[in-house]
Amino acid sequence: MLFPPPKSPASPPRVVITGAGIVTALGLGWHANADGFRQGRTAFRPVTLFDVSRQRVKLAAEADLPAELPRTRLSAKQQRRLDRATKLLLLAAREAWDQSSWAPSGDLPLVLGTTSGGMSLGEDYFRQAVRQPFRRRQQPTRALHYQAQTQARFVAEAFGFQGPITIISNACASGANAIGHAWELLRRGRSGRVLAGGYDALSLLTFAGFDSLQALSPTACRPFDAQRDGLALGEGAAVVALETLEGAQRRGASILGEIPGYGATVDRHHLTQPHPAGDAALETMTAACAAAGVTAEAVDYVNAHGTGTVLNDSAEALAINRWAGARAATLPVSSTKASVGHLLGAAGAVEAVVCLMAVREQWLPPQTTLRAVDPICRFAMVRQPANAPVRLALSNSFGFGGANATLLVRRWA
Amino acid sequence: MGLNGIFVTGLGAVSPAGWGVPALRSALERGEPLPRKPVARPGWDRPLLIREVPPASPVPAFFGHPRLRRVSPITHHVIASALEAMESAGAGGARQPEKLGLVMCLLSGCVQYTHRFFDETLRHPATASPVLFPETVFNAPASHLAALLGSAPVTYTLLGDPATFLQGVAWAADWLLEERVDGCLVVGAEETNWLLADVLWQFDHRAVLGGGAGALYLSRRPEGSPGVELSLITDAAVYSVRQNRTQAAQAMRRLLPAGQADELLCDSRQNRPRVDAAETAAWRDWPGQRLSPRSVLGEGLMAASAWQCVAACEALARDAFPAAQVSVVGPNQQAVGARFVRRGA
Numbered sequence: 171m172l173f174p175p176p177k178s179p180a181s182p183p184r185v186v187i188t189g190a191g192i193v194t195a196l197g198l199g200w201h202a203n204a205d206g207f208r209q210g211r212t213a214f215r216p217v218t219l220f221d222v223s224r225q226r227v228k229l230a231a232e233a234d235l236p237a238e239l240p241r242t243r244l245s246a247k248q249q250r251r252l253d254r255a256t257k258l259l260l261l262a263a264r265e266a267w268d269q270s271s272w273a274p275s276g277d278l279p280l281v282l283g284t285t286s287g288g289m290s291l292g293e294d295y296f297r298q299a300v301r302q303p304f305r306r307r308q309q310p311t312r313a314l315h316y317q318a319q320t321q322a323r324f325v326a327e328a329f330g331f332q333g334p335i336t337i338i339s340n341a342c343a344s345g346a347n348a349i350g351h352a353w354e355l356l357r358r359g360r361s362g363r364v365l366a367g368g369y370d371a372l373s374l375l376t377f378a379g380f381d382s383l384q385a386l387s388p389t390a391c392r393p394f395d396a397q398r399d400g401l402a403l404g405e406g407a408a409v410v411a412l413e414t415l416e417g418a419q420r421r422g423a424s425i426l427g428e429i430p431g432y433g434a435t436v437d438r439h440h441l442t443q444p445h446p447a448g449d450a451a452l453e454t455m456t457a458a459c460a461a462a463g464v465t466a467e468a469v470d471y472v473n474a475h476g477t478g479t480v481l482n483d484s485a486e487a488l489a490i491n492r493w494a495g496a497r498a499a500t501l502p503v504s505s506t507k508a509s510v511g512h513l514l515g516a517a518g519a520v521e522a523v524v525c526l527m528a529v530r531e532q533w534l535p536p537q538t539t540l541r542a543v544d545p546i547c548r549f550a551m552v553r554q555p556a557n558a559p560v561r562l563a564l565s566n567s568f569g570f571g572g573a574n575a576t577l578l579v580r581r582w583a
Numbered sequence: 584m585g586l587n588g589i590f591v592t593g594l595g596a597v598s599p600a601g602w603g604v605p606a607l608r609s610a611l612e613r614g615e616p617l618p619r620k621p622v623a624r625p626g627w628d629r630p631l632l633i634r635e636v637p638p639a640s641p642v643p644a645f646f647g648h649p650r651l652r653r654v655s656p657i658t659h660h661v662i663a664s665a666l667e668a669m670e671s672a673g674a675g676g677a678r679q680p681e682k683l684g685l686v687m688c689l690l691s692g693c694v695q696y697t698h699r700f701f702d703e704t705l706r707h708p709a710t711a712s713p714v715l716f717p718e719t720v721f722n723a724p725a726s727h728l729a730a731l732l733g734s735a736p737v738t739y740t741l742l743g744d745p746a747t748f749l750q751g752v753a754w755a756a757d758w759l760l761e762e763r764v765d766g767c768l769v770v771g772a773e774e775t776n777w778l779l780a781d782v783l784w785q786f787d788h789r790a791v792l793g794g795g796a797g798a799l800y801l802s803r804r805p806e807g808s809p810g811v812e813l814s815l816i817t818d819a820a821v822y823s824v825r826q827n828r829t830q831a832a833q834a835m836r837r838l839l840p841a842g843q844a845d846e847l848l849c850d851s852r853q854n855r856p857r858v859d860a861a862e863t864a865a866w867r868d869w870p871g872q873r874l875s876p877r878s879v880l881g882e883g884l885m886a887a888s889a890w891q892c893v894a895a896c897e898a899l900a901r902d903a904f905p906a907a908q909v910s911v912v913g914p915n916q917q918a919v920g921a922r923f924v925r926r927g928a
Contacts, residue, residue, distance in 0.1 A: 171838070172753035172919070173816040174587045178761070224708045285720065287742070299781055303626030306785065313782045317690070319743045319916040327824060334819040335916065336750065337742040339689075339721035347739065358761070375697070378704040379716035383739055400593060436738045438730040440650075571726030573738070 172334070175360055182357040184430070186582065188423045191265030191367075192523045193258050193390070194510040195404055196233035200267055202529045209555050210538035212509050213403055214391070218530030219254075220288075220374040225287045227386040230372055231404030231511035233258060240264045242328035251311060253288045253373035254575030255404075258319045262367060263325050264405035270411035271423065272363065274330035279361050280322055281336045281352045283368035285515035287318035287570075323345040325365070328487075341569030342370055342475075343434070345408065346518025346577050350432035350553035352412050354578075362417045367409030368519030377403055387481055391512075393476030393505035393537065394483050394551055396544045401477040404511025410516065427526045429464025432563075437572030443481050448489025450574050451475075455465070455493045455564065457578035466494040468562050469501065469578075471528055472549070473521045473535070475566040476505020477512055484546055486566065491548045504552040508537040518567035522577050525563035529535075529581035534558050589756045589924065591896045592766075593672025593800030595664035598890055599634035599793050599880050602643075602663055604671075604897055607797075607880075611894055613790050616854075616879055619791055623778045629715040631780040633879035636660060650730055653714055654723070655696045656742040657774045659838040660796035660886075661687070662731060665768050668798040673806075673832030674766050680802075684737040684767035686751040687725035688808040690744060690884040693718055694779045724772060737764055744913030745771075745851065746819065747887035749921050753816045755801045772796035783882060786914070787858055791795070797889025799847025799896065811896045814906070815839075817877035819917040828912065832865035833917040839908050846871040847907040851888065851896040862912040872904070892921070899925045 192199065195213035196206030206213070213231045222228045235257055239249055252260070255333065259282070272278075295312040314320055318337040326332060338347045345368020352366035352487055370376075380386050380403060387400030418425055435457065437450030444451065459465060489546060494501050506524050509511075513520050524535055534552045542552050560581065567575045596603065599617050600610035610617060621630035638657070645651060645662055665685075668745060669675040696808040697719040697785075722740040729738050737758060739752055755767035771900040775794035783790045801813070817838035820831035842848065848866060852859040852875040866873075876890045877883065883890060888911045895907035905925050912918045 171815055172750060172818060173589075173755055173756045173813060173921075175753075175760070197736070226709070258770065284742075292697075293701065295782070297705070298777060299778065300625050300702075303624065310785045313785055314915060317742075317744075317915065319747075323821070323823070323916065326821070332821055332823055332825070334750070335821060337747075338744045339740045340719050340738075341722050349741075358757075375701050375704060375719070378708045378711055380720065381708065382700075382704075382711045382713040382716050384713070435736055436729050438726075438733065510728065569635075569722070570720045571722040572729070573722055573726070 178358045184415040185353050185356045185412055185416050186428045187410050187426045187526060188268035188413055188418050188514050189270030190426055190523050190526055192264035192408045192520060193233055193261045193518060194406035196510055198261060204531060207506055207524050207527060207535040208533050210509060210536035212539060219372055222436050223361050225381045227381055227388055230402060232372060233405050243330050248568045249313060253315055255369055256324055257286050258371055258407040259321060259325060259369040260328055262409040265528045266409040266411050272411060272467055273514040276332045278331040278333040279355060279364045280326055280333060281348045281364060282322050283338045283348035283515050284318050284371060285339060285341055285344055285370055286376055287321060288316040290302040290371060290373055291316040293374055340518055340573035341571050342514050343567040343573040343575040344515040346567035346575035347434060349410060349519060349522055350434060350575055353429050353432050356412060356414055365409060365411055365414035367407060368409035368516040370405060370513055370515040372403060372405040387478055390539050391478040392539050393478045393508055394487060394544050394547050395540050396542045398478050398480060398483060399480055402511040404513050406513045406516045406520055407514060408523040410479060424437055425582045427529055427582045429577060430580045431458040433457025433461060433576045435574045438575055444568060445483040446485055448485040450572060451486055451489035452458050452492050454574040454576045456557040458578050462578050466497045469564050470498060471563040472501060472503040472504050473525050473563060474564040475506045476507055480532045487546045494549060498548040501549045502534050502552045504537045505548045506535050508539050517523055518575060521565045522579060525565050525579040528560045528563050529579055530579050532557055532560055586812055588803055589803055589804045589813045590761055591799050591801045591813060593668035593674060594893045594896055595667030595798035596890060596893045597636055597660040597663050598795040600671060601637055602639050603667060603902055604893060607893060608820060608897055610879055611874060614879060622780060624777045624781055631777055632791055633775045633780050634791055635775045635793045639756060645731060646733060651727060655718045655726055657691045657693050657772050658724045658727045661770050661772045662728050663664050663816060664796040664798040664817045665728055665770055668800040670769060672800040672802060674800060679776040680765035682766035683732060683766055684755060685725055685729055687740040687771045688748045688751040688771045688885045689721055689742055690771055691779055692721045693723060694774050695776050698776055698778050699768050723783055724776060744916035745885050745888040746816045746911040746913040746917045746919040748885055749816050749911055749919040752799060756813055757774060759801060759803050767801045768798055770798045771885040773884045773886045774865040787855060790855060793883035795883055795886045797886055797893045799892055805893050805926060811899045812924050812926055814922040814924045816921045817919055821917045830917040832861040832912045835920045836865040839920045839922055842869055842871055842908060844870045845905060847874060847895060847898055849874045849891045849907055850910045851891060851912055861912060866910060896923055900924055
């Protein structure tokens, strides 16, 4: 029953990651992305997915999709009908699923975060409805596949499992909230394992939206740079297989890392602007650390939300300064949006996987495009590729509407 | 205390019947499908038919709030239903709990501004309005409501088919049990426009889209409550290659009590036999009275699921029934059911 739920365990179980999949403009899968993030490579290029000739900005981080999707239980006809967002999601889910070695079951919850689902299909629907109003061909399929729950159902069908589907749309924190909610399900004994992640594909509406707000950088995305002038958009997906430590150990699973804490708050300051002093961001980081029973002293790396906009980065910098206190001076911080752009609903999930890479492989993802660090930053921006002991990483995700989320990722050794 | 200690203590609704729960109740008591309004579809001579929310009269005071002057109608509907629910729970204004949760449930969300913004983008992106774009984001209504209330530290927006509303109620109840919040709003809402009506038409030419919002306020404190307790919410019976919609509806039905002759079933049927077939079959043996708000108010998607819960709880609150079951058989994701009981029944 969804309610009343099973009684929560007296001692919440530890939650570990036993599978992780990632797709960004840096490539498909763990290795391509780890290589790119480790070097601080950037993946921006002229947009080819839609016409940007009349937009102010013309660059984004498009992902290269393979000509054929990996084999799943989806039929060839189903695969042909998939939109770009679902393909990104399935590619990430495939990698996580294979790595986890999970068997299909009838009670596996799926928790996903997205801001726009199959938006490009919605755009196609609108165009045809306006330009060819009597042509119905493909319209029902577009309407159905546009919906996020349809995309989630494809994931379940592709791997042959069933269970409750939850779609969280808390703007740019959606991916982090999805993993955080999955973490909560496990901690409260609602499930023994959960597949969770975030995904979003580039679409004209979203691109034009950020361009209309003049939030896109006309130069290069440089989070926390004194001369930063905006964000860059990207696309991608990341999915993680989460389970209780006890369950993972019982089946002899390979453990990639642990999620020891999660925090979520709401910044009520403005629909599109954070509180200038970063109050809600501070609250979110503090909540995640409290859940994990750690302080800033224990954190070895912060993957900042760091969009590259003036307002976000200054508010987040102030929040990190306040949260880290004396630790700030030596605390490594970077925003991997400098490499792959802002992935919106996927961002929190992708950045959690980047943190997992950092704690597993012991390196810090640099921002190689950073020129002059904004003096507001009292912390140590990671500017060059570097190996470093990373036992605990913190990932921030803040969204439109004030949805804030922080995840902690701990090394498993 | 009763069964599980989670009470529905406040109700709110904005629907094609009007602003407020009394308007919803009157329309459902009459049982006659509300009048439909034509809405032009580009290129077609024949309009689509919808049931939209009538203009508010008098205009609620919150319309003048600086943050709400340019919002999409869905936000107005969300806020009106949420404030009504909190007021009726005795949790409005100064009595609002410090730890307030908010679960917003949507299928299509802010379609009016999304449509307008994309239309402007196609015409000329350089002139597409930056005022519209933020309002197209799914969590904009939740954000505005949280800002207006000034305190909603736990806020989530859930997407899904209309049965997701009951998942949202389960989230709220869980948060209350865990004492993460002291009160929680669960709101389901949708907007109407020609584009969404056109989508519905693709699947059923005679379906009538409806818009609005419905809200439940849940609390651990029964004081001041209309006397309704949440008894259970079934697992989500998700559609798949192994479980079609009919089978899922039956799986959901099996998880709920058989019911008594004096109990109410509030279902998601639209008086459209083909669309309703799965739910009709699942509840063929129901012994008590039935209420189908969609057949009166229109296919309000997530809002309609909220209206179902509001109607069921409102009937319990005035002692019309000792218990009510809510059945939502969504179009493309899942079937979920719930049972509410009158306190002390």
